[in-house]
Amino acid sequence: MNKVVKNVEEACKDITSGVTIMLGGFGLCGIPENSIAELVKKNITDLTCISNNAGVDDFGLGLLLKKHQIKKMISSYVGENDEFERQMLSGELEVDLIPQGSLAERCRAGGAGIPAFFTPAGFGTEVAEGKEVREFNGKPHILESALTADFAIVKAWKGDTAGNLIFKATAKNFNPMMAMAGKITIAEVEELVEVGELDPNQIHTPGIFVQRIFQGVDYEKRIEQRTVRVK
């Protein structure tokens, strides 16, 4: 089954204002750089973005924030983006902060046909407000619902024409769950190969979860906190 589209323009052609988009990545690691640049270029607005982080001021989702294209963010940690904090505190941006594990599991559940689940994370905090609490094994848990999105955009290291994906190191993070939870999942890859070239034993995301795939270009792969030791 060939899922290949020519380029990022074609991959994102039907993404319009007002849609909900999941974007893979942790910090700037494993983010779909090409697609984010395309969303900026398309000038669409009122987006709801589901992403663990919100980029930094001048890269990643920070680029969409700066142009006020995002109406609502669903994230777990946004500490690296001053513009985000400003828009949030001033009320310009709607924000739903959720525990990182709950965010991952809500995406996984959304893709796996599980409408909701109980988790101990957030019990007794403001995250639990308005949510059902139930005790299991003597411990209180809160009910969290699944997340899905009109589009999920993920970034992989290698992918084949059938949409099978392999991620590299910690750039995997949220990408596999989000790939499962998108009604339309777009994968941009550093290296696009023919079917049969990837070892089926090594594939992380089966192509069934991916509707479109394209060969990405010019990856910057910016490092947020370059830390080194001396030889």
Added chain:
Amino acid sequence: MLSKTQIAQRIAQELQSGWYVNLGIGIPTLVANYIPEGIEVEFQSENGILGMGPFPFEGEEDADLINAGKQTITALPGAVYFDSATSFAMIRGQHVQLTVLGAMEVSENGDIANWKIPGKMVKGMGGAMDLVASAENIIVAMMHTNKKGESKLLKNCSLPLTGVGCVKKVVTNLAVLEVVPEGGFKLLERAPGVSVEEIQNATEGKLIIEGEIPEMRF
């Protein structure tokens, strides 16, 4: 009084062979530098690695290999990468034996606040709420007082909570304290040169002092 590095050094003494350990951002990250001789542990970072190694040598940084603080790292032999759902399955499923994290406030019943100052600072909870809700063994690494000199060990937390009744131990620049089930900070050790009285003065929550309190040893 301990430096931040010494706080990390003291916490490292708590490590036991065979443990999988999750270290938070800040002082907790430094714990990895002081693993006692003969102790074998493995570090988990919630963005998706077990077997985290030291920072890379200059020129060997890999943008695809970072820790939860977004710092470039290396992977040790035997390391493994996984997605975020699997990572938090390890955490919620109590496969991680020790969690060390920082805090803005801890209360005498083990509540912790470390993610938000209403109207001022909103960074988000990241993985902290999942970590504190499930970990059996949580050590908080922090300064005993805030920048204004106010105690961070309180009767009740004033900031929005990250978790309730979860902190077991607190290591500060002044002392090692255990949060006891009936409520209160039981003083276990003093920092070198710090008196019980100084610790008492810097602790707003109930401080439990039983017998002679030894000095920490390094």
